[in-house]
Amino acid sequence: MNIIYTVCNRTNLTHALALANSVAEHQPDHTFYLCWVDTYPIVGLPPHINVLSVTEANVPQWEFMKNQYIDFELLAACRPWFALTLVAKYSDCRQITFFAPTVILLKGFSEILNSSSTAFLTPNIVKPLAASAILDDKRILNIGMFHAGSWILNTNPTNVKVLQWWAERTVDRAKFDLCEGMNMDQLWLNYLPIWVPETSVVRHPGWHYGLHEVLNRKLTFENGKYFVDGAALISIDFAGLSYFDPIWSDYVALLSSNRVFKNFFAEYKNTLKKYGGLKHSDYRPGFGKTIHVKRFRLFRNNIAKTLKSLSVYIDQF
Template sequence: MNIIYTVCNRTNLAHALALADSVLQHQPGDTFYIGLVDSITVDNLPGHVKLLPVSALSIPGWDQMAAAYYDFELLPACRPWFALELLKKHTECRQLTFLSPTTLLKGAFNGLLNAESEMFLTPNISAPLRTSPILDDKRILNAGMYHSGSWTLRPSDKTRAMLEWWAHRTIDRANFDLCNGMNTDQLWLNYVPVWVPATTTLHNAGWHYGLNAVLNKNLTANGNSYQVDGQPLVSLEFAGLGHFDPIWSDHAPLVTENKAYQALFIEYQRIVIKKKNELELNGEPAFGKFANILPNRLMRKGIAAKLKQLTTYIDQF
């Protein structure tokens, strides 16, 4: 049994359902789960989607986590806990894959996974970035070497021990606070090869193409067929586009760097909007502090940059 899962709340449930449809199309033999960090009742889920509510998890100090974290921090903090619960629930599971709700499969990915490895990570970059005022190597180092929107493990003593270690650190160390060495769940992924020596980094050009890739990889379209640097497109990541992401929303203007990616994002938005209208969900997520950050984020960052220039000038004199 192979399981693919994602974690969301009402804000990005429509994205998760779009991912579920792509899993059904390209990985039809896999079981798909949505880990729901919310209190809403979701009726009439498609038959290919299973729901696992956060209330089914035994997270130590859950009430304190829900009160301390913003909702966009709480979701990634719950990811390893859902993984542990799914492995407990399905002892027959032979492969567990996490994909962020803003991921979309465009092809099957089992062929990318070699038989010898127990863990598969997705790098944020596979080569030094070309010069850009929007994204540079330092920002990648701040974010972490691996993209937290995609990883796969094969259950073993080592991968279970890694999940336990990771999960307990997200209880109180999964804030978005780069200055104090925290970046939700993501920086902990840097330690995975220490815990699981049989870890493979997936450098396939067509895997997990997103804002992290547009500066270095060329996505091209030929009708309904897509390739990245000569390799078939396998998956897309739309983190930071149309939905707030603490890292990638800062780099949203990069979408214009590749016209094929931009066109795919426009198509993806139509799918998500249709699913949002079908769900008819309103209100704020039940767990985590809510912050309406996206609308004015880039404006605020621009003002902050100007103020920093001014204070630097004053300091010089």
């Protein structure tokens, strides 16, 4: 068997359900798991969605983790632990795929796989970024060369050992703190091609389109289908657009760089409304520390940058 899983809490439950339905449509031979990092029980899900609660996962330092991490950091820190739990639970699992809740599939992804590789990573960029005042190459270096929103691993002993190595480091080194060399679970992916020589970097234009790709690749809509640089769109990630993401919400202005992407996101928001009945009335996740993200955070930051530039100019001249 093959498993696809995501990790979410009440903040992004509706997104995870949209992902699950896209998996059921386009990868029906895969078992889907919604890994739940929250306190209230979710019921009434369709049979193609399996639920695994964090209290059922084998996280040996769970009490420590839930008290030290902000809720969105905690979700990322739990990702490799859930993978280990699922691999242990199903001895016949041959491959495990992770998708962030904000991803949806538009077609099957068997074409991106090859028999000579046992790990498949999603690059943030495959060529130097086009010039932009919003996102540049240095920022990609800060957050890591690979996108944590999608990866695929065969469950051989070497890869399971790497998962264990990764999980042990997310216990206390998965904060969002770029100055201290941490970016939740993501920077650890930089090591994967070293530990696993049989790693492929997926370069298919239609794989995992999102804010990280919008400057370099063109999303189009033709005859009722989506294409990226002429190739059929396989998956798309709306990270940073509909709720706060510590990385990609800083670059939400890139959405306007592609009208088709912007329109697609509007349709996606309407899709999410179908699952609103399962949301909890209390917006605060049950595990992890909560923070209040100000609505006009980016506007305030831009004003601060402008004032700082003006202050420097005055000091110099």
